[in-house]
Amino acid sequence: MVTPFTYSRTIRFRDTDAAGVVYFANVLAICHEAYEESLATSGIDLRSFFNNLSVAIPIIHASVNFLHPMFCGDRILVQLNTKHLDNSKFEIIYQVVAVTEQPIAKVVTRHICIDPNSRTRKELPDNVISWLRRWGD
Amino acid sequence: MVTPFTYSRTIRFRDTDAAGVVYFANVLAICHEAYEESLATSGIDLRSFFNNLSVAIPIIHASVNFLHPMFCGDRILVQLNTKHLDNSKFEIIYQVVAVTEQPIAKVVTRHICIDPNSRTRKELPDNVISWLRRWGD
Amino acid sequence: MVTPFTYSRTIRFRDTDAAGVVYFANVLAICHEAYEESLATSGIDLRSFFNNLSVAIPIIHASVNFLHPMFCGDRILVQLNTKHLDNSKFEIIYQVVAVTEQPIAKVVTRHICIDPNSRTRKELPDNVISWLRRWGD
Amino acid sequence: MVTPFTYSRTIRFRDTDAAGVVYFANVLAICHEAYEESLATSGIDLRSFFNNLSVAIPIIHASVNFLHPMFCGDRILVQLNTKHLDNSKFEIIYQVVAVTEQPIAKVVTRHICIDPNSRTRKELPDNVISWLRRWGD
Numbered sequence: 001m002v003t004p005f006t007y008s009r010t011i012r013f014r015d016t017d018a019a020g021v022v023y024f025a026n027v028l029a030i031c032h033e034a035y036e037e038s039l040a041t042s043g044i045d046l047r048s049f050f051n052n053l054s055v056a057i058p059i060i061h062a063s064v065n066f067l068h069p070m071f072c073g074d075r076i077l078v079q080l081n082t083k084h085l086d087n088s089k090f091e092i093i094y095q096v097v098a099v100t101e102q103p104i105a106k107v108v109t110r111h112i113c114i115d116p117n118s119r120t121r122k123e124l125p126d127n128v129i130s131w132l133r134r135w136g137d
Numbered sequence: 138m139v140t141p142f143t144y145s146r147t148i149r150f151r152d153t154d155a156a157g158v159v160y161f162a163n164v165l166a167i168c169h170e171a172y173e174e175s176l177a178t179s180g181i182d183l184r185s186f187f188n189n190l191s192v193a194i195p196i197i198h199a200s201v202n203f204l205h206p207m208f209c210g211d212r213i214l215v216q217l218n219t220k221h222l223d224n225s226k227f228e229i230i231y232q233v234v235a236v237t238e239q240p241i242a243k244v245v246t247r248h249i250c251i252d253p254n255s256r257t258r259k260e261l262p263d264n265v266i267s268w269l270r271r272w273g274d
Numbered sequence: 275m276v277t278p279f280t281y282s283r284t285i286r287f288r289d290t291d292a293a294g295v296v297y298f299a300n301v302l303a304i305c306h307e308a309y310e311e312s313l314a315t316s317g318i319d320l321r322s323f324f325n326n327l328s329v330a331i332p333i334i335h336a337s338v339n340f341l342h343p344m345f346c347g348d349r350i351l352v353q354l355n356t357k358h359l360d361n362s363k364f365e366i367i368y369q370v371v372a373v374t375e376q377p378i379a380k381v382v383t384r385h386i387c388i389d390p391n392s393r394t395r396k397e398l399p400d401n402v403i404s405w406l407r408r409w410g411d
Numbered sequence: 412m413v414t415p416f417t418y419s420r421t422i423r424f425r426d427t428d429a430a431g432v433v434y435f436a437n438v439l440a441i442c443h444e445a446y447e448e449s450l451a452t453s454g455i456d457l458r459s460f461f462n463n464l465s466v467a468i469p470i471i472h473a474s475v476n477f478l479h480p481m482f483c484g485d486r487i488l489v490q491l492n493t494k495h496l497d498n499s500k501f502e503i504i505y506q507v508v509a510v511t512e513q514p515i516a517k518v519v520t521r522h523i524c525i526d527p528n529s530r531t532r533k534e535l536p537d538n539v540i541s542w543l544r545r546w547g548d
Contacts, residue, residue: 010447010448010451012440012443012444012447013154013155013160013443013444013447013457013461014154014160014162014440014443014444016154016155016461017150017151017153017154017155017324018150018153018154018155018157018158018208018209018321018324018325019324019325019330019332020155020157020325020462021155021332023150023151023303024302024306024332024333024336024383025151025299025300025302025303025306025336026299028298028299028302029297029299029423029425032298032299032423032424032425033423033424033425036421036423036424036483036484037421040421040484045484046424046483046484047292047482047483047484047485050291050292050293050424050427050483051292051293051294051431051483056293058293058295058298058340058343059298059340060339060340061337061338061339061340062298062299062336062337062338063335063336063337063338064335064336064337065334065335066332066333066334066335069332071155071458072155072447072457072458072461072462073447073451073456073457073458074458109298147310147311147314149303149306149307149310150306150307150310150320150324151303151306151307153324154461155458155461155462156461156462156467156469157325157462158469160440161439161443161469161470161473161520162436162437162439162440162443162473163436165435165436165439166286166288166434166436169286169287169288169435169436170286170287170288173284173286173287173346173347174284177284177347182347183287183346183347184345184346184347184348184429187287187290187346187428187429187430188294188346188429188430188431193430195430195432195435195477195480196435196477197476197477198474198475198476198477199435199436199473199474199475200472200473200474200475201472201473201474202471202472203469203470203471203472206469208321209310209320209321209324209325210310210314210319210320210321211321246435287428287429287434288428288434288436290428290429291424291425291427291428291429292424292427292428292429292431292432292482292483294429294431295429297424297425299425345429346429
């Protein structure tokens, strides 16, 4: 597998819930931050990427396996790899690990490129294909 | 004072943090829900209200006093009153109380009407003025 | 299938993101609200349920398929059914639909009962088994 | 004034709302992250700090003035200073600025030290007093 993009993150108080650990849905949000950071390092402007009148790339599927809880102040790493599925679809595979490399969670998100008005499929733009090549096999 | 608009809410697990109570900034978000609900009962379409190319009414100030903590499953009420400040500005005053009427928090938000492109002041639209009259003095 | 537990919800401004629709991870949070509400209607006290020193029931897996976007102000229904897997595990299946019955998302969460200190498996408590019987086959 | 503690942050997609900018209450959450980071750099363990059976330091007041909107991908700085009010109370003053130093928001939070069981006032612990001296006048 290609060397993953690595995103470093500290668990914040707002990420936690009354059980004392990170609220389950926030793990997906933390992985999305890694996705954003990897796009930015490929020179993609995030403001226009996520609010674009001609191209949108919504998430159509997500799954997560939780292996270990996270607490406020914990330092974690999100390791991201991409998988180009077809000319309008890709997947992102995230490994969330502690700085000790202990596995915390595994997350997959699947994305599809559409025209935001007609909501019909569209080919992935070139800058996304370059990003997919950089972090995928 | 005019009879307030009352919004009923149950505290959710996602509202809480690792201290076991509602995360402080979420109290403001809960009050904003009451604002949205009061607008909807005045016939205002929320989707276009909050994403409008010709009129935006951002919050320019907010303050909150916390009197009592809230726990997951608690039933609360948000009592909302409005105050028309000038032709482009208004305030909302929120009293957050338990169903037993115990005070929980007091919140104020101040809003200003602008053109979202030039970000210059603009007169409040008629439907907002009607809403202000309904819940304010 | 057993008649599902139905939870009614309005999409709030805080649920949305800069693409103008509900942020993907918030769909899971909305389904968790339905879970909480179904527990409460079975007489389970949420405050102690989610912060209990002797029994915890964390989510070990979640998956979601997104079929249709949601906008601020939309009224949705979450239809919840349970599946008792073994003496320490269960699944929840959620169908998120518009009030017009248009499908919006399908979500599954898997939960395991543990001792929160040793983090070893434990039998599900009686009140959870009663709740599973009420909403599952 | 004492040199502030400076926290650097990128605006994330989850911070935004359907108006295309950061959701108002999330500005407070971002400031709280700066507070957490400043505590951690003083050697305070965040996990036990925010979930402590003998000492809690809840926020009793917060206020915010919004000067400029923030968009997904924006790089911002939060400059934090403290003000020791009395033996159980302190304030934090936050200046949120763009990397160009353009002012974005001004936030104040007031905190009080209590016994979490009796909810009566208590003296601030020594490690908090050291932290207050480091970042306050």
